[in-house]
Amino acid sequence: MIPWAVTRNYGTLLYWKCSVCHDGTKTEPIPATGHSFGAWKQTKAPTALKKGTKTRICSNCKAVEKQDIKKLKAKIKLNVKSIPLQVKKSTTAVKVTSKAKGDSIKSWKSNKPKIASVTSKGKITGKKVGTAKIKVTLKSNVSATVTVKVQNPWGYHRVFHLFPMLWMLMPRQLAMVPLENRKD
Numbered sequence: 001m002i003p004w005a006v007t008r009n010y011g012t013l014l015y016w017k018c019s020v021c022h023d024g025t026k027t028e029p030i031p032a033t034g035h036s037f038g039a040w041k042q043t044k045a046p047t048a049l050k051k052g053t054k055t056r057i058c059s060n061c062k063a064v065e066k067q068d069i070k071k072l073k074a075k076i077k078l079n080v081k082s083i084p085l086q087v088k089k090s091t092t093a094v095k096v097t098s099k100a101k102g103d104s105i106k107s108w109k110s111n112k113p114k115i116a117s118v119t120s121k122g123k124i125t126g127k128k129v130g131t132a133k134i135k136v137t138l139k140s141n142v143s144a145t146v147t148v149k150v151q152n153p154w155g156y157h158r159v160f161h162l163f164p165m166l167w168m169l170m171p172r173q174l175a176m177v178p179l180e181n182r183k184d
């Protein structure tokens, strides 16, 4: 006779099945020694989205006990905190560099789509000069934000980096006033 299951009256009765004819069952009280469970073994790994399972087996009666393993703690990290982007240019440079196993990206969202828009795949496009925040959310609902600074490719400062001679030709007082503050 071999034991095959402990289904009802758990802890008080054993259900046996004949190892030769695989037929006929009988019940017996569990021996006074009771269960003697071995160590827990992980039988299904948890992920960020799903619980796992651990199992232990009684060496006396082969009873199986199962327990859930908590989901993995969700986390998210991006490769950058802030990126510059020119108007009319696109980038896919923002990446999730750290997340819990089993997790994946649920959405990308811009707080100012008129300044920087973003597709569901994370392609960011500069629309006009300004600053936008792009939020990446994972399926586990953790999120992270990257700041996108959209610049004019021929903006005031950049021109002088490329052609320093222009700076020399510029009237001094005008040259000291940042473009954003000028009224003309």
Ligand SMILES: [Zn+2]
Pocket (backbone or CB within 6 Å): 034, 035, 036, 058, 059, 060, 061, 062, 063
């Ligand atoms: Zn047992």
